[in-house]
Amino acid sequence: MSMFSEGPVTVGICWYHPEDYQECRKLFAATDPLQDTYAExxxxxxxxxxxxxxxxxxxxxxFVDPKTFPKWCKKHGIKKMDSGARSEYSQVKAREMSQEN
Structure with missing residues (x-):
């Protein structure tokens, strides 16, 4: 059963390419660490x-690119690259993608 009474909503979920995962972990380590391994x-x-x-x-x-994500945060006035920043990023990107379709 859907919890969305007005039809389905689009939800963005941050995702990582396996080859970028460790670099992303380093990027977020101080504020909001990710699991130790990509598999986890x-x-x-x-x-x-x-x-x-x-x-x-x-x-x-x-998908979060560890090279462009810090620039995106800066452009959008986000100072702390934590789960909140990743959530905002994923929602903005999901909206952009859904508008393209």
């Missing part, structure tokens, strides 16, 4: 993705 992170992320879809949402994987 992926397992948790896939569970969250399934739960979100089960609630009726359309899930968009928004």
């Amino acid at each position: 992170w992926l397992k948790q992320a896939e569970i969250i993705e399934l739960q979100t879809k089960a609630q009726g949402a359309i899930v968009v994987r928004t």
